Amino acid sequence: MPRESNPDIQIPIISVFVGLPGISAQDSEKLLVLPIENELRSIEGVRELRAFATNDGAHMILEFGTEYDNKEVLDNVRSKLSNIKSKLPVEAESPIINEINLSLFPILNVGLIGNLPERALTEIARKLKKEIESLPNVLKVEVAGIRKETVEVIIEPTVLTKYNIQSNEILQAISSNNRLVGAGSLAGKYSIKISGLLKDIEDIMNIPIRSQGDAVLRIKDIAKVYPRFEDHQGFARINGLPSVMLEISKRNGKNIIDTVNQVKYLMDKAKDQLPENLKVVYLNDQSKNVRDVLDDLENGIIFAVLLILIIMMLSMGTRIAILVALSIPGSFLIGIIALYFMGITLNIVVLFSLIMAVGMLVDDAIVISEYADKKMICGMDKVEAFYTSVRDMFYPVLSSTLTKLAVFFPLLFWPDTVGKFMQYIPITIILTLTGSLIMALVFIPTLGAIFGKPSITSKKEIKKMSAIESGEIKNAGPIIRAYVRMLEKVLDHPKKFVCATVFVLFSFSVLYFTFGPGVKFFPKVDSDNILISVKVKESLSAKERDLILKEVEERILSIEKEIHVSYARSGAFSDNVIAKIQLELMDWRFRRKAKHILNDIRSSVQDMKGIIINVQEEKPGPSADKPIQINLSGSVSSLNLAAEKILEIMNQPSSGFINIQDSRSAPEIEWNMSVDKSKATSSEVSVATIGDFIKMVTNGVLIGKYRPNNTDEEIDIVLRFPGKDRNMKTIDNLFINTVNGPYPMSNIVKYAPEKKVNKLNRIDGLRIVTISADVDTGYLVDERVKFIQNSIAQDWGKGVKIDFKGDKEDQQKSGAFLLKAFILAITLMILVLVTQFNNVYHTFIIMTAVFLSTTCVFFVFFLIQQVFVVVMCGVGIIALAGIIVNNNILLLDAFHHQIKVHKNDIKRCVINAAISRVRPILLTVATTVLGLIPMITRLNINFFTLQITYDAPSSQWWVDISTTIASGILVATVLTLFFTPALLVIQRHEKT
Numbered sequence: 001m002p003r004e005s006n007p008d009i010q011i012p013i014i015s016v017f018v019g020l021p022g023i024s025a026q027d028s029e030k031l032l033v034l035p036i037e038n039e040l041r042s043i044e045g046v047r048e049l050r051a052f053a054t055n056d057g058a059h060m061i062l063e064f065g066t067e068y069d070n071k072e073v074l075d076n077v078r079s080k081l082s083n084i085k086s087k088l089p090v091e092a093e094s095p096i097i098n099e100i101n102l103s104l105f106p107i108l109n110v111g112l113i114g115n116l117p118e119r120a121l122t123e124i125a126r127k128l129k130k131e132i133e134s135l136p137n138v139l140k141v142e143v144a145g146i147r148k149e150t151v152e153v154i155i156e157p158t159v160l161t162k163y164n165i166q167s168n169e170i171l172q173a174i175s176s177n178n179r180l181v182g183a184g185s186l187a188g189k190y191s192i193k194i195s196g197l198l199k200d201i202e203d204i205m206n207i208p209i210r211s212q213g214d215a216v217l218r219i220k221d222i223a224k225v226y227p228r229f230e231d232h233q234g235f236a237r238i239n240g241l242p243s244v245m246l247e248i249s250k251r252n253g254k255n256i257i258d259t260v261n262q263v264k265y266l267m268d269k270a271k272d273q274l275p276e277n278l279k280v281v282y283l284n285d286q287s288k289n290v291r292d293v294l295d296d297l298e299n300g301i302i303f304a305v306l307l308i309l310i311i312m313m314l315s316m317g318t319r320i321a322i323l324v325a326l327s328i329p330g331s332f333l334i335g336i337i338a339l340y341f342m343g344i345t346l347n348i349v350v351l352f353s354l355i356m357a358v359g360m361l362v363d364d365a366i367v368i369s370e371y372a373d374k375k376m377i378c379g380m381d382k383v384e385a386f387y388t389s390v391r392d393m394f395y396p397v398l399s400s401t402l403t404k405l406a407v408f409f410p411l412l413f414w415p416d417t418v419g420k421f422m423q424y425i426p427i428t429i430i431l432t433l434t435g436s437l438i439m440a441l442v443f444i445p446t447l448g449a450i451f452g453k454p455s456i457t458s459k460k461e462i463k464k465m466s467a468i469e470s471g472e473i474k475n476a477g478p479i480i481r482a483y484v485r486m487l488e489k490v491l492d493h494p495k496k497f498v499c500a501t502v503f504v505l506f507s508f509s510v511l512y513f514t515f516g517p518g519v520k521f522f523p524k525v526d527s528d529n530i531l532i533s534v535k536v537k538e539s540l541s542a543k544e545r546d547l548i549l550k551e552v553e554e555r556i557l558s559i560e561k562e563i564h565v566s567y568a569r570s571g572a573f574s575d576n577v578i579a580k581i582q583l584e585l586m587d588w589r590f591r592r593k594a595k596h597i598l599n600d601i602r603s604s605v606q607d608m609k610g611i612i613i614n615v616q617e618e619k620p621g622p623s624a625d626k627p628i629q630i631n632l633s634g635s636v637s638s639l640n641l642a643a644e645k646i647l648e649i650m651n652q653p654s655s656g657f658i659n660i661q662d663s664r665s666a667p668e669i670e671w672n673m674s675v676d677k678s679k680a681t682s683s684e685v686s687v688a689t690i691g692d693f694i695k696m697v698t699n700g701v702l703i704g705k706y707r708p709n710n711t712d713e714e715i716d717i718v719l720r721f722p723g724k725d726r727n728m729k730t731i732d733n734l735f736i737n738t739v740n741g742p743y744p745m746s747n748i749v750k751y752a753p754e755k756k757v758n759k760l761n762r763i764d765g766l767r768i769v770t771i772s773a774d775v776d777t778g779y780l781v782d783e784r785v786k787f788i789q790n791s792i793a794q795d796w797g798k799g800v801k802i803d804f805k806g807d808k809e810d811q812q813k814s815g816a817f818l819l820k821a822f823i824l825a826i827t828l829m830i831l832v833l834v835t836q837f838n839n840v841y842h843t844f845i846i847m848t849a850v851f852l853s854t855t856c857v858f859f860v861f862f863l864i865q866q867v868f869v870v871v872m873c874g875v876g877i878i879a880l881a882g883i884i885v886n887n888n889i890l891l892l893d894a895f896h897h898q899i900k901v902h903k904n905d906i907k908r909c910v911i912n913a914a915i916s917r918v919r920p921i922l923l924t925v926a927t928t929v930l931g932l933i934p935m936i937t938r939l940n941i942n943f944f945t946l947q948i949t950y951d952a953p954s955s956q957w958w959v960d961i962s963t964t965i966a967s968g969i970l971v972a973t974v975l976t977l978f979f980t981p982a983l984l985v986i987q988r989h990e991k992t
Helices: 025-040 072-080 119-133 157-163 169-174 201-205 254-274 286-316 318-341 348-377 382-413 414-422 423-452 459-470 477-490 494-516 543-560 593-606 634-649 677-682 689-699 728-733 780-790 807-837 840-864 871-903 906-935 959-991
Strands: 011-020 046-054 057-064 095-099 108-113 136-144 151-155 179-186 190-198 208-212 217-218 223-228 235-239 241-250 279-281 531-536 563-570 577-585 611-617 628-632 657-662 668-675 701-706 715-720 735-738 741-744 749-756 761-762 766-777 800-806 938-940 947-950
Touching: 011 025, 011 072, 011 689, 025 057, 025 072, 025 761, 057 201, 072 095, 072 668, 095 223, 095 531, 108 254, 108 563, 119 136, 119 241, 119 254, 119 577, 136 286, 151 201, 157 735, 169 689, 169 701, 169 715, 201 223, 201 761, 254 286, 279 563, 279 735, 286 348, 286 938, 318 348, 318 701, 348 531, 348 807, 348 871, 348 906, 348 959, 382 423, 382 807, 414 611, 414 807, 414 871, 477 906, 477 959, 531 543, 531 593, 531 807, 543 563, 543 577, 543 593, 593 611, 611 657, 628 634, 628 780, 628 807, 634 657, 634 780, 634 800, 657 689, 657 701, 657 938, 668 689, 677 689, 677 701, 677 938, 689 735, 728 749, 741 761, 780 800, 780 807, 780 938, 807 840, 807 871, 840 871, 840 959, 871 906, 871 959, 906 938, 906 959
Parallel strands: 151 715
Antiparallel strands: 011 057, 011 095, 046 057, 046 761, 108 241, 108 279, 136 241, 151 223, 179 190, 208 217, 235 241, 235 563, 531 577, 531 611, 563 577, 628 766, 628 800, 657 766, 668 749, 701 715, 735 741, 761 766, 938 947
16 A cells, blocks of 8 residues: 555645736736636635635635545636636736646655856756656756856947847847747758857857848847856755755655655765765655655554453453454455455554554454353354354344444534544444454354364353353352342442432532633644744845844754754745744654744744744644644734734733734835836837836846757747846936937836835635734634634724634534434444344443443543643544444343343343343453553553564554543443443332
């Protein structure tokens, strides 16, 4: 099976971009965003429509429900926007529509580090890109950290004036001299072509612009032509050295480990051809994470199986224990084969599901084998014993399995990202439990009839077992006698015991949710990566941004021993971010917890003035990027005031919020050029011509493209002024060529500084300001959200709507679904039990185990002050409901057999039924709990290297769900052995 760390979750997300160079954010909102929004909002299934009006264009992100197909929604978006061009400005580019596939994110980054010339490093990166993309498992390779190549045609402003040349004249000359023309064929046999494509710099320099007689004015006569890179927008470094990064994505369905191994093998072969001073490092190696996580979970499965085998051998003998243990690999095999044909990969959720299922897989086999063992001890032949066991225990085993399947069945319909992440638990457990039923009813009896042997042979032990079967308590063992004495006392006052139990458990449940430690959405897992972002509130040049980044890099050197690789980039990122640093930490076994390293980093940079530095762990799993996300919508004038009010609350000392940021643009200045259109018209100068002259002062005018012989990519040809003339003074002194001769640009164009708005955010048609934050150690998201709500409740304007997203929203959705799933699971279990027992009261008695198990979880959690994790603990409680009713099914089934023999002595029937089922009940409970021990204790034993580790990140995912099931089943089972008999006696008392 293909292996990966997290499940491959397909979330239909579509990106739409419409470019319009030179447009402002305000105009982009009005002219681009609004018309496109009106079209897109009518598409069925859009869960959220985000729009970003920016300088130079508009960007839309559409997120659909996970139940929709990616291809279908992509086609719907394309269909809706097929005629949108007519509703947009003429200058707007055609919409670029792409699917954002989260599963195609890089699985490995290859860093190239070395003090090489930039062009040499770029050539090496491009060559390696081609070689890696030729691998069968690799989908694509993106090269980061290199600048785009360009050809600059540098011309002096005075030369343009002297020769009265316009930029479009040069553009036309290049365009007409850069073509491949098909000139037909001779006699239909020989084709003729005219090759006029530009091949190198020399060809560009020799392009004629004008001619008069024999005199020809070429580009080289008026300008200098240089092969260059685009101006620096940012810099990239790995471990402080200049670098280029190859970001590698695999094809869907391909094995991550195999893909990464192929890439590394290719890189090892290529090292001989690389310069000696070029170093290759690997970052973001997902195969390592996958390998570590899968190894830990596989060891957990082995550990759990061994624990179960040991307890079975101690209680039922070697042969019966081996028979029971065979149901585990058999059930696994059936389940994994089904998963393979369903196209499901082997990931952390599937593997934990197998660990969670280990204890349950042997339940049916234990019941069948234990019953047959008792019959063999009492003298029955092994063939007849196993036949009798299957005959007598068929319906209890079938019912117990169906109730387990019933509780997991509703979880298959869990919506949203969290549901898609967690749905592999019910899928895996349903398949393996079905396999365990087949093993218990078919394979185990068949093998038992061949290899079966009584677990005890001594006359003394046989006498004890016979005493249990016949109800002769005085001849039973000391544990059974002690249990019977306590049970008799309970049965003397059954109503008091039942009422007291219900009162105590219900009271502790109320206490837990009133005074308990609180609730959170998803478990926190120690990460191997730390992300640092640097923000400023002003506009900076590329060099200024990089100077700040270098200082941050130097300050975090104090923890360099715990950092494996540091990847730092400066640039103009979104949301005013000027630099990002990704720290890949050393293996978790050889460093401190990530939270301690985070605190050290924050301490080292906290005194840097004028910048905002966010330091956070990379968040694995389906939870939101920031747990606290607040969307403010309303009138433009009131949004800023509302945002400032919330930021003031969140920035209070000891408020518990860290890494606070908002989506508003930083205050920047831009030069607004206003054209006197009357003067421009009288001089026959177009706004486009004026724009071209100004572009030559800034980034240059694109006058053509060409494809040189040594590359597959087209290279821009840009017309620019020399570096000394790229300033505002040049605009003042510039002359524009008109029909009346050179004309001062300053007479036509006036400029003034204005406040610049970089981006405007909209969600579902409303202008939005988003405030997001992380929660500091020791605080809960749910608690901090209530803190904000209480702080603004008394003083909040009506013109602004506040909407809490992030973990709060996900928690509410998941909690609501899990409650519905719990109710549906109980309904399905009741249907199964009524069908078997045909008795409503007995079904009610069996279902009381669900009340006991659920309230016992809250009872234990209150005692140990355990935070309730909505997703994990919720799933644990639902799973627990299906497991715990098996105890009552066995007790009720035994009671039905006893009532046929001892009709008039209800108390004796109840006691005999209870002691006859104590052993299988305790064994099934023990195996379920032992199967979860590796996750509860967070202990990992590598059975191949004999290395023991504690608290691996892979185990941190599942501690809460394992603790929920184990605590509930242990306490509830003890109570069930008294509570259920008491209810049976109460029933008969009521009848009499």
